[in-house]
Amino acid sequence: MSGGNYYVPDSSRYPIFAATSLFFLVMGAGGTINGTDNGTTVLYLGFICMTLTMFFWFRTVVQEHLAGLDSAQLKKSYVFGMAWFIFSEVMFFAAFFGALFYVRTFAVPWLAGEGEKGAPIEFVQEMGVDFWTGFENTWPVIATPDNGSEYEIADKTMAFPGWSNVLAWLPLWNTIILLSSSVTVHFAHLGLKNGSRKSFNRWLGATVGLAVIFLGLQAAEYYEAYAHYGLTLNSGIYGSTFFMLTGFHGFHVFLGCCMLSVMLVRSVFFNHFETHDHFGFEAASWYWHFVDVVWVMLFFFVYII
Amino acid sequence: MTNVRNLICTFKTQFIVIAFALSSQLSAEWDALNMTKGATEISREVYDLHMLIFWICVAIGVLVFGVMFYSMYAYTKKKNPVAATFHESTKVEIAWTIIPFLILIAMAVPASKTLQTMYNDEAGDINIQVVGYQWKWQYRYLEDDVNFFANLTTDLDEIYNKVPKGENYLEEVDEMVVIPVGKKVRFLITANDVIHSWWVPAFAIKQDAIPGFINTAWTIVEEPGIYRGKCTELCGKNHGFMPIVVKAVEQNEYDSWIAEKQAAAIAMAELTEKDWTAEELVARGEALYTTNCVACHQVNGQGITGIFPALAGSEIVMNDKARNIEILMEGVQGAAMNSFSYLSEVEMASVITYTRQSWGNAQNGDGEIVAPKDIVEYKKNKI
Amino acid sequence: MSAVIENHHNEHDHHGPAKGLKRWFYTTNHKDIGTLYLWFSFAMFLIGGAMAMIIRAELFQPGMQIVEPEFYNQMITLHGLIMIFGGVMPAFVGLANWLVPMMIGAPDMALPRMNNLSFWILPFAFFVLLSSLFMEGGAPNFGWTFYAPLSTTYAPPSTTFFIFSVHIMGASSIMGSINVIVTIMNMRAPGMGLMKMPLFVWSWLITAYLLIAVMPVLAGAVTMMLMDIHFGTSFFNAAGGGDPVLFQHIFWFFGHPEVYIMILPAFGIVSHIIETFSRKQLFGYSSMVWAMLSIAILSFVVWAHHMFTVGMPLAAELFFMWSTMLIAVPTGVKVFNWIATMFKGSITFETPMLFACAFVVLFTLGGFSGLMLAITPADFQYHDTYFVVAHFHYVLVPGAIFSIMAAVYYWIPKWTGNMYDERLGRLHFWLSFIGVNVTFFPQHFIGLAGMPRRVPDYALQFADWNMVSTAGAFLFGFSQVFFLFIVVKTVMGGKQATDQVWEGARGLEWTVDSPAPYHTFSVPPKVS
């Protein structure tokens, strides 16, 4: 179809199905967390509906594309749409990074009686009121400064273990794996551009493989943290920021992994994607690069400093 | 529904009354409608800033709206059938960017200066730790070992319109914060549960009380008098009902007040030794229950379904004396039920005994009382 | 770009809507979706307004009369949330849906199916939010700003549902703004350069960027709340090394841009209306664009002016005071440009123009009080009093809400093909104008005199003006029921509107039929 036409899709039932599924999802999630009757049932229902809706919706989009219905303009709309969606994800992570920076530069020193707002705390302590006595401005803050702390005291952290142990340090391997997966996905892209489906499939397969390994190692790390290090979501602000940042990142890796797998299936089984026309894959690879960049930030701010 | 009908009725009459009242009192009460000048140097500076900005805004408003109203009047289609065609002028646009900017600088300079003075947080002659609780204030005179709570004293019947409202409706407490005039008093403000905010307009002090952190504010009050303020951060159900009353007095009066407070603390300690009967404890406990517990557990001990458990018929209150003491002393982690360990031993014993003896709890449960000695014992074991 | 609307895999005609309920559930048409948004927001406005009436009725006299404090707190929380997220924002999205494609010469929004999704999320989100009223422990009761730890450790169980409803509202807003951005960047008629776009389109482009930047941050904030409540983290809990004030920083990083999200589209609307009824080209088009851009950029660095009393270090207080004051400059430029447009114009005062003029005056009043609030030492006295309530209702009600009403009067002939009843429109305006001032002007006084906000009961010295305010509120409320009547009457019928509708109107939307065809531009118009 020629490039200059507007494409306005027919009315569609998918959006309202998606909205309804979302409704089930949140009612179910809320119910599950609050322990109301049937919460989990509704949650599963929502989850299934959502997956189905997304499957059919995306299938329609792919079919429209294959039928040549979408114009160059619409493709550009998808490109812009994806780009700004990724930007919104960046801002979501910014909230958590912001929280990390804030507690490290302000809240923790203040609690320890240092910095501009710390002075009165020391003053009050001098006057015989115990206010976070003995709390020190160190990072990581793993236990609560509160004396009546019921939290488990973690005896180790995931932070940089020093040069002697660096090779046994899991996050380093994870970094290497994730960085290489960004490279392999790029090679896949090059393969596609050069018209080699074989190379595309291979490299893309490798990327998905690396993603799965990353997720596996991440799970192992969490297991270590909970089972051996006593580091949990309850471990003070360090546990909070550590698990929220790595957790949401891991979740995004999982999403990216799903996207890439779908692309792989589409290419291997359906021969989708042309040398000059493969935005579906490109979108997934952008997302993958984004996830990668977030990890680099994480590695630096959460693990190293 | 009667409520609504009453409301509409009063609406009519009151509105007429008000309309009259307003016209005659407007000028006299103008000051009451503006920000207070307050009782300290700082509060006057703040007032002056407020008025300065206000008048600048009025002036700009007169100018801007003047041109606007003139245009609306003089350039109607009737008077000016054909509009002019100009639609930009770099010169004018630069002017009306620069001039407001300069005006803003003129405002920012004095404002920044005042702020700097307010931020001087060296220790005061007197240092008082202020702690916000749901829904009362604790005051702790750090140098003098004086420590008390201030609760709202306005009667529930006044609030629910059953009796006429008193003069200081919602602005009265059982214990005022007493400070001497002419001395630098520093407040170290924090909170125990949620965020509160300690505001006394006459001192131009408003500082948030944040659990876990300490904020400071200071004042030097010039005139003896009673100054009233309020909690100004939404802190739950009774946020509107936790006033602040500060009484500024001459130094000698202040000294004797401190002495009196300290003597009272000693007398209280002696009471702890005494052997108490259930009736004595219940009698004391009722008032304490009203000030400390009804906000959540309600007068009839029924609580509020889903948020605050009922004490009437509670297994703990009826049969588990040890846990009952522990809950009151330690609070319940992660719930609104805070520790009440700041109550004296006598007070603690009375309020627990009151709950254990009321609402049929004594008949349905073991009926045991908690004596001040039990509390002393509990504290000893903890250490 | 040659252009025909493709008619694919369906024989039935694209140019008319489907019939019945399916039309509304399945639609991908920007006008249908715009209509859905507008009606939805109006419904929310009535619900939020009814809550405001409960608030005002309780405050009519000192003492507790109608509701209990617990319920009062739920009312202010839901009132704030519903008005902002359910009333103003969807109304602006609805206007964007209707107008942006028409103004830039596009057949529809760029991503029509996603457009439908972002609408239909909203009714569900607000159903979840409102259903919390009937849950054990009641609805959220911690104010629309939901400060931790009142909203975490001390919150009712329904908070979980509140959090999830905010999540999906956020998803809806993000999808909506992506759609707006993509439409504007990608679907403009040939020849329409950025600096030729109508100001409403510009204002929405900027708003959409603000939304994409801050809605995810809000989602992050509520997620942290959720974790603190249910999963033992301590982001907002000092006992674990966190800080309740951290919540406020994150919230207001979202919250302040949010208030400009609610006013920038209003700026766009008012610019069009003043231009039309002054019969004179808008003064300073490019400075209008630059002013909006500066406001948007500055809005990211002023957030802590809501937190002057939390005890920030002096340097931070000074920084946030100065940056906040700076916003007066670009906003002033806009006000001056509007007035310069009217100056030497040839003005008539139809209803939209009446609302626009009231907007300019009353919004500026609200801006002045905003500037007073920005002065940190003075804010120590104003903060959390009715002075703040007066400030933000002045910028929101005669600001955002008036601009929406002005827009409805201005474009409804184009939407429905019928003229509204001018006499009734003016009556509605005057009732609203009087009502809004009687309601909110006295709140400046009670605020300065020392009445805190978010209290169900107050000391006796505030009684008189509260009574006046309540009287005004009911007047204003009833006049909005009247507005509903006028709109319904216009939809049902009325004098046939011409295509041009208003003598001085400029812009592509006035070149098409009234009512506008289902797909406005099947052929992109040439823009010179």
Ligand code: HEA
């Ligand atoms: C549409 C919404 C909107 C808009 C546009 C604004 C605009 C502004 N707001 Fe407002 N604000 C709110 C909505 C809005 N606000 C809300 C909802 C809250 C309360 C939130 C809560 O706590 O619940 C709030 C609270 C709020 C506070 C916190 C108060 C407190 O809690 O203590 C402050 C403090 O600085 C502030 C400042 C300002 C300023 C400086 C502007 C400026 O943008 C105004 C600029 C405009 C002008 C100044 C007028 C026109 C200019 C001229 C004519 C030029 C010449 C003028 C001069 C040089 C003076 N606002």
Ligand code: HEA
């Ligand atoms: C866009 C936003 C918006 C809008 C339009 C409004 C509109 C109104 N607001 Fe609201 N308001 C907020 C945003 C808004 N508000 C926010 C953010 C807060 C802070 C919340 C917090 O503290 O967390 C607040 C808080 C707030 C308070 C302070 C509560 C407190 O601090 O204790 C008050 C009190 O007077 C008030 C009043 C009103 C009134 C009378 C209207 C009127 O304009 C409403 C008029 C509309 C109607 C009345 C609906 C139409 C009529 C009907 C449905 C028929 C039934 C009507 C009758 C019986 C008369 N609002």
Ligand code: CUA
């Ligand atoms: Cu304490 Cu409000």
Ligand SMILES: [Cu+2]
């Ligand atoms: Cu703001």
